[in-house]
Amino acid sequence: MALLEVQNLHTQIKLKRSVVQAVDGISFTVEAGETIGIVGESGSGKTMTAMSIMRLLPNGGSSPDGSIFLDGRDLLQLDEDQMAKVRGNDVGMIFQDPMTSLNPTMTIGKQIAESVRIHRGASKAEGHDRAIEVLSLVGMPSPAQRARDYPHQLSGGMRQRAMIAIALANEPKLLIADEPTTALDVTVQKQILELIDGLRERLGMAVILVTHDLGVIAGRADRVNVMYAGRIVETTTTERLYSNPRHPYTEALFDSLPERGADSGTRLYSIPGMPPDLTRPPAACRFAARCRYAQDDCRAQDPPSRVDEVGHEFACFHPVGAAERSSQEAVVTLTDRTTAEVLPSAELGEVLLEVTDLVKDFPITKGFLRRQIGSVSAVAGVSFSIRKGETVGLVGESGCGKTTVAKLIAGLEDTTSGSMQLGGADLAALKPGERRKYSRDVQLMFQDSYAAMDPRMRVRTVVREPLDIQKVGDKESRDARIQELFEQVGLPASALERYPHEFSGGQRQRVGFARALAPAPRLIVADEPVSALDVSIQSQVLNLMKDVQAEHGLSYLFISHDLSVVRYVSDRIGVMYLGKLVEIGPAESVYSRPVHHYTRGLLDTIPVADPETEKAKARSGIVGELPSAINPPSGCRFRTRCPAAQEICGQSEPPLVPYGSDGHQAACHFPIWE
Incomplete structure (x- = not known):
């Protein structure tokens, strides 16, 4: 018998005037020791499925039909006291955002011990000892010390480890991981995923891995359920799904x-339209309105689920991919499935921005008189250039200085030293009043578009604000400019009267892009503009940015920790580590022939949507924590984590030197090329 068996589960969320059919008749099983992946866009029902199993539904949530059997017991038939004994004991859960899930008023050790004392009746001392033991199990450095820390004192990766420790404190039979790596760097993401995988093998527990990232589950899940609009539309083994997907979604x-786009040099496919409104779900195929293969029967009837001869299950009248055969025989490529368009590109012109020896130190002060006792070396002598019509990608872990560089160029921070030449002026040397003259030329596209907008303003006012401040034209010309921008970014003019909260995440990012375009800048600094978006929405925004660039000759500084995204969108890529630029060159050269060991480590940690590639990767990558920028290592700053470090690496800092004739440069005493 399966450890978990979900049968015909329906979960509804009651609103004031309607009912959302969040989960609509899904069934699946999870065997002991097995990892099941659940993937799909936001709103597909992934998280609601996980919360239904835990019976932690939001206000108005209910599961009136179906059953959830865990070891033979139907969880939906238990009262709240009985279910409280299941949560944290038989079933553990890792929540998406550990910072909001952890109690800020309690130490990490107490939060772990609390679960052990409640479920196992442990004493205070026994709970404390168990907390340190579990923190050690999840690879937390200095576990005894970290047990005394509060959540805000830990890094993002450490907080996620603490969340995993709480979930594992009582060695549950089933672990549910809801987007456990969404907000993490690729290096920390790899560590967390390997940790979950290793603990599953060691403890023999089952895992449900909920994510929108197809690369995350590629080498870790045994089977995958693909969800769309509250239903499972396809389920099979991971290898079979990745080699031969049958459902068009x-x-x-x-x-x-x-x-896919970077490998083929073509624009990304964008799923048109939006998922259906689940307060009034269509009676026919729910994906038909967005499907490129939809026919009349798809719009008239709901396709039943069918299973082929190798056990591949899907709900579609007109399945794609190869005919029913084994995954070893099925080979389906992008070119087999779509006729892709050539990626648009802008013609490169003269150098627009020249950054030379850029330095930014943040002072550390103490006492009533704010006496300086040290400094944080955020950016330490960075140099690069951006040409007209060019996209330069900047990658690296959190804390490497990417966003600080963006703020310096956009004028949100003052430089400590160095120069930024734009249009014959050194932006670093200009006073605030003088800098305003050049603010139209450089605009910032924020990571969190919702937080960057005033929630009390209609988006018409939000987008028009830069034009009002710069006193560009009269009111009529500004309004005409805004309507033109909305048409350009693919939003209807009627949306101008809405408030930010009335848009989806992808639509808000389009509004943010329109705002950045409003003053007709020459350079847009895009700081993680797609990191929080589903892959389908991400492709729409990236294609839009490429189209606008080709049309207007825009330049971008594109900042991200995702090398796959940066490779697709960039002409050149710069790699930063602890305030230093350690490698820079043509995107394809940096991606396929990295010189620096840090770049190689970043590439090895990128989740790839290929099970064979993921399984072949060594369980290593970049090890250790990022050193403190208050007291960075001498010589090469990467030497404390570098597999090739030798004595000279600590004695002298390696300069950026060329490798090849295409402008590829790296700073390493023992480069990979040699």
């Missing part, structure tokens, strides 16, 4: 991946 998700 699954195929479209794969075609939206940045690595």
Whole structure:
């Protein structure tokens, strides 16, 4: 008998005037020791399925029909006291955002011990000892010390480890991981995923891995359930799904991946339209309105689920991919499935921005008189240039200085030293009043578009604000400019009267892009503009940015920790580590022939939507924590984590030197090329 068996589960969320059919008749099983992946866009029902199993539904949530059997017991028939004994004991859960899930008023050790004392009746001392033991199990450095820390004192990766420790404190039979790596760097993401995988093998527990990232589950899940609009539309083994997807929705998700476009040199496929309104779900195929293969029967009837001879299950009248055969025989490529368009590109012109020896130190002060006792070396002598019509990508872990560089160029921070030449002026040397003259030329596209907008303003006012401040034209010309921008970014003019909260995440990012375009800048600094978006929405925004660039000759500084996205969108890529630029060169050269060991480590940690590639990767990558920028290592700053470090690496800092004739440069005493 399966450890978990979900049968015909329906979960509803009651609103004031309607009912959302969040989960609509899904069934699946999870065997002991097995990892099941659940993938799909936001709103597909992934998280609601996980919360239904835990019976932690939001206000108005209910599961009136179906059953959830865990070891033979139907969880939906238990009262709240009985279910409280299941949560944290038989079933553990890793929540998406550990910072909001952890109690800020309690130490990490107490939060772990609390679960052990409640479920196992442990004493205070026994709970404390168990907390340190579990923190050690999840690879937390200095576990005894970290047990005394509060959540805000830990890094993002450490907080996620603490969340995993709480979930594992009582060695549950089932672990549910809901987007456990969404907000993490690729290096920390790899560590967390390997940790979950290793603990599953060691403890023999089952895992449900909920994510929108197809690369995350590629080498870790045994089977995958693809969800769309509250239903499971396809389920099979991971290898079979990735080699031969049968449902058009699954195929479209794969075609939206940045690595597909970068490998083929074509624009990403974008799933048109939006998912259906689940307060009034269509009676026919729920994906038909967005499907490129939809026919009349798809719009008239709901396709039943069918299973082929190798156990591949899907709900579609007109399945894609190869005919029913084994995954070893099925070979389906992007070119087999779609006729892709050539990626648009802008013609490169003269150098627009020249950054030379850029330095930014943040002072550390103490006492009533704010006496300086040290400094944080955020940016330490960075130099690069951006040409007209060019996209330069900047990658690296959190804390490497990417966003600080963006703020310096956009004028949100003052430089400590160095120069930024734009249009014959040194932006670093200008006073605030003088800098305003050049603010139209450089605009910032923020990571969190919602937080960057005033929630009390209609988006018409939000987008028009830069034009009002710069006193560009009269009111009529500004309004005409805004309507033109909305048409350009693919939003209807009627949306101008809405408030930010009335838009989806992808639509808000389009509004943010329109705002950045409003003053007709020459350079847009895009700081993680797609990191929080589903792969399908991400492809729409990336294609839009490329189209606008080709039309207007825009330049971008594109900042991200995702090398796959940066490779797709960039002409050149710069790699930063602890305030230093350690490698820079043509995108394809940096991606396929990295020189620096840090770049190689970043590439090895990128989740790839290919099970064979993921399984072949060594369980290593970049090890250790990022050193403190208050007291960075001497010589090469990467030497404390570098597999090739020798004595000279600590004695002298390696300069950026050329490798090849295409402008590829790296700073390493023992480069990979040699």
